[in-house]
Amino acid sequence: MAVQVYINFDGNCREAVTYYQKVFETNEPNFMTFGSMPPSEEHPLPDAAKDLVMHTELVISGDTVMFSDTWPGMPLVVGNNISLTVVDTDMDKLKAWFAAMKVDGTVEMDLQETFWSKCYGSLKDKFGIIWQFSHRGE
Numbered sequence: 001m002a003v004q005v006y007i008n009f010d011g012n013c014r015e016a017v018t019y020y021q022k023v024f025e026t027n028e029p030n031f032m033t034f035g036s037m038p039p040s041e042e043h044p045l046p047d048a049a050k051d052l053v054m055h056t057e058l059v060i061s062g063d064t065v066m067f068s069d070t071w072p073g074m075p076l077v078v079g080n081n082i083s084l085t086v087v088d089t090d091m092d093k094l095k096a097w098f099a100a101m102k103v104d105g106t107v108e109m110d111l112q113e114t115f116w117s118k119c120y121g122s123l124k125d126k127f128g129i130i131w132q133f134s135h136r137g138e
Contacts, residue, residue, distance in 0.1 A: 003086055005082060026060055033054055083122070089137070104126035105123045
């Protein structure tokens with residue numbers, strides 16, 4: 001299991017990650033954009049989102065730090081733009097942890113299969129901390 005930091009940006013994620021990559025002399029980032037998502041009739045992709053970073057990560061001093069831009073129009077408050085991500089191969093543990101933390105919390109995205117994970121969800125716990133839960137295949 002890993003608990004990783006996830007940092008969101010307001011449209012300048014690519015610039016920030018490129019900067020961090022140079023500062024820490026780490027791996028070249030692989031940028032997944034919102035435009036690379038499978039199309040959805042329920043959630044059409046606005047033109048403003050196509051080139052924004054949906055996900056990327058760097059290994060900094062041995063730890064993975066993940067990054068993305070926010071969806072256009074979603075508010076971003078610097079200081080509240082960091083979440084913790086629990087990544088595990090045990091789906092039952094992820095489901096139990098998620099169920100426990102959603103008590104008195106607010107579910108942002110219920111656990112579900114996505115195109116990047118068999119089981120992913122996010123919530124804000126009763127203390128206001130944002131947690132993401134993601135299944136990583138063996």
